[in-house]
Amino acid sequence: MTLEETADRIRSMEIRGAGRIARAAAKALLAHSQSGTYQDLKSYQERMMVASEMLAGVRPTAVSLPNAVNLISKPLSLAKTLDEAKSGLEERAQAFIIHSEQAVAKIGEIGARHIRDGDVVMTHCNSEAALQCILTAHQQGMDIEVYATEVRPRNQGHITIKTLSDAGIKTNFIVDSAARYFMKEVDLCITGADAITVNGAVINKIGTSQIALAAKEARVNFLVAAETYKFAPRTILGERILIEERSADEVLPDAARATLPHVTVRNPTFDVTPAEYVDLIITEHGEIPPGMAYIIIKEHLQWDMDNLCIDYPYCEEE
Numbered sequence: 001m002t003l004e005e006t007a008d009r010i011r012s013m014e015i016r017g018a019g020r021i022a023r024a025a026a027k028a029l030l031a032h033s034q035s036g037t038y039q040d041l042k043s044y045q046e047r048m049m050v051a052s053e054m055l056a057g058v059r060p061t062a063v064s065l066p067n068a069v070n071l072i073s074k075p076l077s078l079a080k081t082l083d084e085a086k087s088g089l090e091e092r093a094q095a096f097i098i099h100s101e102q103a104v105a106k107i108g109e110i111g112a113r114h115i116r117d118g119d120v121v122m123t124h125c126n127s128e129a130a131l132q133c134i135l136t137a138h139q140q141g142m143d144i145e146v147y148a149t150e151v152r153p154r155n156q157g158h159i160t161i162k163t164l165s166d167a168g169i170k171t172n173f174i175v176d177s178a179a180r181y182f183m184k185e186v187d188l189c190i191t192g193a194d195a196i197t198v199n200g201a202v203i204n205k206i207g208t209s210q211i212a213l214a215a216k217e218a219r220v221n222f223l224v225a226a227e228t229y230k231f232a233p234r235t236i237l238g239e240r241i242l243i244e245e246r247s248a249d250e251v252l253p254d255a256a257r258a259t260l261p262h263v264t265v266r267n268p269t270f271d272v273t274p275a276e277y278v279d280l281i282i283t284e285h286g287e288i289p290p291g292m293a294y295i296i297i298k299e300h301l302q303w304d305m306d307n308l309c310i311d312y313p314y315c316e317e318e
């Protein structure tokens with residue numbers, strides 16, 4: 001697949017979910033690097049910088065995307081030779097893909113410890129990290145029942161219920177607006193994250209914050225399963241996470257809108273759950289309270305405020 005094809009597939013949400021997007025970007029950078037012929041370091045740097053910048057901006061909210069691109073393309077600015085830059089970037093891309101898959105498995109192991117036999121778990125959207133917690137607990141023999149939301153307008157809940165059903169997990173499929181209605185039957189909520197800010201707020205699929213609010217009201221724990229590359233370093237600089245707003249026809253078809261001249265459709269893709277609604281964030285390095293987001297960004301991701309880059313040692317650690 002070419003770089004442009006990957007970008008198109010991410011843009012159209014054929015490839016979606018923050019972790020998968022990041023891995024797809026890593027694979028695209030790797031293939032792009034391997035497919036070119038280069039005269040010198042400069043020509044390699046130029047080609048790969050253009051590719052990195054293009055990929056990093058394909059979807060604006062999932063910070064896993066710029067974080068992965070930032071980590072992988074670091075050798076472009078540091079290397080002294082073409083070979084150093086090329087092998088450095090390719091090694092990083094490969095290491096990131098492996099690390100990302102291992103991180104999801106590790107999160108599943110840790111998250112599963114929160115799920116007891118007989119628990120009813122609610123999840124929203126389609127998060128491989130959140131689902132991994134449920135699947136791991138199920139594989140460990142826990143008898144679990146899940147409430148999975150529909151996730152309008154793109155219906156990512158259909159992917160979730162297929163995964164759960166294939167695994168043999170008893171699942172209730174509900175419309176998004178039924179989340180509070182059913183919260184009284186739920187023991188635990190687990191969702192994923194597209195971005196986590198320095199103050200521990202979690203940005204995830206639209207509707208997540210309503211579920212967190214209902215969970216808090218019902219005194220149900222609300223857990224977030226997120227790899228550390230979903231923490232947003234630039235929020236330390238006061239930058240905000242841009243919430244993607246997608247096209248109106250995802251919500252209401254063009255033909256119907258044409259008959260409603262006074263109606264404007266709004267279609268924000270994500271929302272912000274404040275830290276006080278989040279009990280724990282489960283990362284591949286263990287679980288943390290949301291208030292520790294600064295430590296993850298500064299010490300684990302090694303955010304360099306002068307050079308605006310991260311450099312967490314994911315390659316060496318695994």
Ligand SMILES: O=C(COP(=O)(O)O)[C@H](O)[C@H](O)COP(=O)(O)O
Nearest residue numbers: 016017018019127128129192193205
């Ligand atoms: O909000 C979504 C996906 O949104 P979209 O469908 O718009 O990409 C997911 O909950 C997070 O990305 C985490 O997923 P994961 O744990 O798989 O990274």
